[in-house]
Amino acid sequence: MSESKYYEIARELEKLIDVGHYPEGSKLPTHRELAKEYSTTAVTVAKAYKLLAEQGDIESFVGRGSFVKSKSHLKQAIHSQHVENEWNFSILQPCFSHHLDALYRQLGQCVREPFSPSLFGYIEDTGCLNHKECGMKWMQHYGLQVRSPEQVLLTNGAQHALSTLIELYSKPGDCIAVEALTYPGLTSIIKALGRRAIGVEMDELGMTPSSLDSICLSENPSLVIAVPSHQNPTAITMPLQRRKEIANIVQKHTVWLLEDDLYSFLNTDVIAPISNFVPEKSFYITSLSKAISPGMRCGFVKVPQSQVQRLSSYIRTMVWHISPITFEVSARLIQSGAAFKLAESQKMIATHRQALARDILDSEILSSQNSSYHIWLTLPDEWEAHEFSMTAKERGMMVSEGHFFHYDDKAINAVRLSLMAIPEEQHLIEGLHSLKRLLDQRRTS
Known part of the structure; x- marks a missing residue:
């Protein structure tokens, strides 16, 4: 058994927690049960659990077992890191790829002047x-x-x-x-x-x-x-x-x-x-x-x-x-005046991307302005927000589900979609089509 086996188990459990297989507050299998599943030892599983506990993903109690820890709503609702081959619809930010060169030039000019x-x-x-x-x-x-x-x-x-x-x-x-x-x-x-x-x-x-x-x-x-x-x-x-x-x-x-x-x-x-x-x-x-x-x-x-x-x-x-x-x-x-030009260019990008989203998705369930960075998407009756969010995540799409935005954490059957965090337009279009297929999946099944 390699020393890194516990690390591999920890990463696998982390993925299962992320996609909701083990929801917040749920009890994880015992060391012995998981050791049998992964053909390893209870000691190796204990090391994996220890690593997850140090990361803040789980918490363990003597005599009771290990449980998935409640995470920050902010962290769950917004995923800031860019992962290749995934679609991050969760974070509201400018579309950097369209103005980084201009911003670099402006910043360079600023720092060249004493x-x-x-x-x-x-x-x-x-x-x-x-x-x-x-x-x-x-x-x-x-x-x-x-x-x-x-x-x-x-x-x-x-x-x-x-x-x-x-x-x-x-x-x-x-x-x-x-x-x-x-x-x-x-x-x-x-x-x-x-x-x-x-x-x-x-x-x-x-x-x-x-x-x-x-x-x-x-x-x-x-x-x-x-x-x-x-x-x-x-x-x-x-x-x-x-x-x-x-x-x-x-x-x-x-x-x-x-x-x-x-x-x-x-x-x-x-x-x-x-x-x-x-x-x-x-x-x-x-x-x-x-x-x-x-x-x-x-x-x-x-x-x-x-x-x-x-x-x-x-x-x-x-x-x-x-x-x-x-x-x-x-x-x-x-x-x-560069700041106002950069802001105007972002508004133009947002306007273009809103038009793309309305062409691809069902406009009847969308709430947005023509130049907004994001869309509030009311889900069809066939979908429940948490299930939709988890299924989307399994397919590489990060969305922010409705309850995170209710002041009292009430379930809301909607998701927020950012249109600006995905740098390349073609990649965004592919992600929107993937969302459309997911939305339609229950209607046609």
């Missing part, structure tokens, strides 16, 4: 004024009203902005109102910080004012968090009138609005953010991650004038300041 020596030291006021001015320019380009760059604070991406604001403007045990279907990164933050998410009902226009008003009256939330453009996961974009109605509810109650508007650059026409109508009760969050690169980690937050000092002090306490070198590169991309 940086100010001050960028290599500590920065006062949580960031350079020039970087805040560029953040203001980015926000204004997509419709936000900002009076002064001093109202713009810098963060390590939008996720950092959200966690900072939730931690500062609520306390453990507080209720936070979110869209009933929202992205798992947000609910992960809320749970990790000991807050309680409550879902606001949605319709075809997004978060409904009547449900938000009712929740504000009954639950007294500290914060309302909304994604008004190309909402994740439903792809809904709130029209202007609905945005005004949500602003009126926020104005009416003692609550802060966190407007997460990362996808505003995908809107066909500029739509005024909700924050324009409640400027002193809202924090507007955006970043370059979806338009240019998640790796740049450049987030911008427009802050009510009354809260600039408070939030600045908190950021300084937590991280002192955000990396000025990264923001210098971003600022030069914005100043030159």
Whole structure:
């Protein structure tokens, strides 16, 4: 028996766990049972189980056995690694292959020009004024009203902005109102910080004012968090009138609005953010991650004038300041206009890929905008979301199933499909046809 036999067994079990053969919480076979199945010894199986336990895949209890460990919803819903010959429909990101050359050229030009020596030291006021001015320019380009760059604070991406604001403007045990279907990164933050998410009902226009008003009256939330453009996961974009109605509810109650508007650059026409109508009760969050690169980690937050000092002090306490070198590169991309060109090229790619998806898949079960990065696909009655997700995975397709996006983990018979993470268009087309065959499998059987 080779020393690597236990490693081979561990990898095989890992695959079986991934495709749902051994679901979360299920008990694994005993050492003796598995040794017989793999024609090896119980000692070798014990080594395999030990390796899986160290990886966080299983947990073992004396006298009870070994069980599949519950994993992070975020990790299960989103698979970031690229695996050749697989189709990753799970992660929302720019289609890098179409603008990497342009981005490399821009980055090369940035670093060939000498940086100010001050960028290599500590920065006062949580960031350079020039970087805040560029953040203001980015926000204004997509419709936000900002009076002064001093109202713009810098963060390590939008996720950092959200966690900072939730931690500062609520306390453990507080209720936070979110869209009933929202992205798992947000609910992960809320749970990790000991807050309680409550879902606001949605319709075809997004978060409904009547449900938000009712929740504000009954639950007294500290914060309302909304994604008004190309909402994740439903792809809904709130029209202007609905945005005004949500602003009126926020104005009416003692609550802060966190407007997460990362996808505003995908809107066909500029739509005024909700924050324009409640400027002193809202924090507007955006970043370059979806338009240019998640790796740049450049987030911008427009802050009510009354809260600039408070939030600045908190950021300084937590991280002192955000990396000025990264923001210098971003600022030069914005100043030159290259950032807006890169964002526009991504919107064009998304529009083209949406058309491809609608041609191949059943458009009656799709929810999306013509320029969205993703699709919300309601499954036919013949399929259940978890079974569909696991079967797709067995065939090399990574999709994000519906329950991950419900604020309370409720089963939703839908999946989210990203159209941008697969670099090559022909490979994407093959993946969409494979999804179509899977969708139709039960209808024709």
